[in-house]
Amino acid sequence: MKRLLERIDREILAAGGKRSRSRAVVIEGFFRARDHVTIDELTRSVRESAPGIGAVTVYRTLKLLERLGYAKELDFGEGARRYESNLSPHHDHLVCRRCGTVIEFEDREIENLQVLVTRRHGFHPTAHRLEIYGFCRKCASGDSPERFR
Amino acid sequence: MKRLLERIDREILAAGGKRSRSRAVVIEGFFRARDHVTIDELTRSVRESAPGIGAVTVYRTLKLLERLGYAKELDFGEGARRYESNLSPHHDHLVCRRCGTVIEFEDREIENLQVLVTRRHGFHPTAHRLEIYGFCRKCASGDSPERFR
DNA sequence: TATTATTATGATAATGAATTTCATAATCAT
DNA sequence: ATGATTATGAAATTCATTATCATAATAATA
DSSP: OHHHHHHHHHHHHHTTOOOOHHHHHHHHHHHHSOSSEEHHHHHHHHHHHOTTOOHHHHHHHHHHHHHHTSEEEEOOSSSSOEEEESOSOOOEEEEETTTOOEEEEOOHHHHHHHHHHHHHTTOEEEEEEEEEEEEOHHHHTOSOGGGOO | OHHHHHHHHHHHHHTTOOOOHHHHHHHHHHHHSOSSEEHHHHHHHHHHHOTTOOHHHHHHHHHHHHHHTSEEEEOOSSSSOEEEESOSOOOEEEEETTTOOEEEEOOHHHHHHHHHHHHHTTOEEEEEEEEEEEEOHHHHTOSOGGGOO
């Protein structure tokens, strides 16, 4: 973790940025936080140790991390973006509509088929998003079927 | 088209709704419009023939069509939702980052693999979204490579 | 180390899509 | 026609995100 933060610091400097206290706090908070955080969630958690941090700084810092390739924007259609760290290899998401749990999965075969699809259409892919919505094991095993809506 | 509009009218009535002029205009406009329209786009186009229509009515009418199963909400990360008619069978989208063209595709094999993935995680899928972003054939064949950003 | 130049911060305002409110109008059932 | 209900549309509201701007912090220079 220390090495990571130092590396990011160096990249920020190299890009003409400065290392500020607030930014460092947000960055460390982001990597410590659970994955798929909301700006709001991260702001709250970061403010517990550093109450002065403005939400705007959190927005800006995550945009910065995204530019540097350390964070990825997610959108599960909730109205607010989420961010995940981009350290682990590419994966897609199963999103539970009831409890909000997010399960990550990776399927090489699906990825390959996607490439074939784009090829058939002369399309040059640069990114994709695949999310499967539904109910996780726990939520699906509830007794009352009407919980599904 | 006429049959479709009549059928929708009947369903609205059956659900306790009323058939209003504005709503009829919006619904017909929606099915005549090109697919993947924005609320704003549809509002403009509808207002050409019926200038009085309020944007709110367009919002409400599309929500209604979605509830009835005739429209699907899309989100290509542009900040504004898009809607497509839900008459054709399920499909996913290739979205060109340059010209905005949307190519629809359907791949049974990908769908099957998705089911297998969810099964592995004890997850009960109810919906999914798969979008591949990149450049369509025309935009990719441009001479200047720096158009890719 | 002191100075200067640049970047970052954070409070507030602005933006923009989507929703709510509410008085009025249209539509349906009697 | 009448009454009851639903729909409309303008304006206000909400909420996430971005822009503004004066101040503060940081880096580079002397």
